[in-house]
Amino acid sequence: MTAQQHPSRIVRFTGDAAPYAGGDPYADYRTADFPFTRYTDLADRRLGAGVIAAGDEFFAPRENLLVPERAEFDPGHFGHKGKVMDGWETRRRRGVLAEQPWPTPEDHDWALVRLGTPGVVRGIVVDTAHFRGNHPQAVSVEGASAPGSPSPEQLLSDEMKWTTLVPRTPVAGHAANGFAVSVEQRFTHLRLNQHPDGGVARLRVYGEVVPDPAWLAVLGTFDVVALEHGGRVEDASDLFYSPATNTIRPGRSRTMDEGWETRRRRDRGNDWIRYRLAARSRIRAIEIDTACLKGNAAGWASVSVKDEGNPETGEDAGWREVLPRTRLQPDTNHRFVLPDPAVGTHARVDIYPDGGISRLRLYGSLTEDGAAHLAARYQELGG
């Protein structure tokens, strides 16, 4: 097993994985703590991402790449086409002549990914879990920015400009191959290439959401903390059972684990999440949902707002409670109209004493300077 230190200090695994020897298939899996995983997975199915085409998917379908759970391996599961693999796997490439039976150096397989929400990519994980002996020798990743909803044909046409995010790089089998990306551009689509062929279990694309300011301007009032609009979690008191980011995902929770649940507190404190809003906003209405949290819904909740971006004072006025501590019901969506709009760049929900909420929605509109900031960033990133 080899782990190499990359110039950008990202651990790189190289070399083949040993054949599966029985027992826990993850026992010899190689992975690391990649710093960029604190960003949002822009290729999350739950945000609307999809693998819209692939040049070949003989052994295993491209859709597996974005399954949220880690890849499974059943050593005895064989189908009509071979070993059933939980990933995207192409057939073995061949040369064209008896004298040249090998693929050419240019031969490769590709898959086109539509990001769930456009953004700047900070890091990519090409996970080859369980691909041992049939993983690609190398991978590369490119990004494109296309307006609207382009077809695979449009994306593959010569007119489309693709930018290299990860140059062709050798990867290891049965490993989480992580790559830091430093391209300051907003992308809508990615192309994952396997050189010359092989299988990849999962693709994760971590980055910052960059919303289209024209769309937000037309909407006027929207959820200013929603992940898809560029809101994000900065910190939370407890991540024992589930990520706090679940509270700003699209849609309602269908099961308890799709929300945010904290462990049972045995002290006199309380749990909380701190968020950064899409930009400076004026919040007028709040929703707190406890969907699917029944014996463990938060007992009470309050919401506070902080304004770090006041262009007149330039001052940080500290936290201001805009929804006082309010009793919550289990498995219920609660709606609150604020008596006065609350202006801020950050929000915090405090739950008492512990338990969970499934969603927080902060409905409002961008302030003038908030909208100008988003428009400038969009321009800068070539949006």
Ligand SMILES: NC(=O)NC(NC(N)=O)C(=O)[O-]
């Ligand atoms: N044992 C295999 O996985 N073989 C082949 N792949 C599948 N899925 O059967 C191959 O050639 O890569």
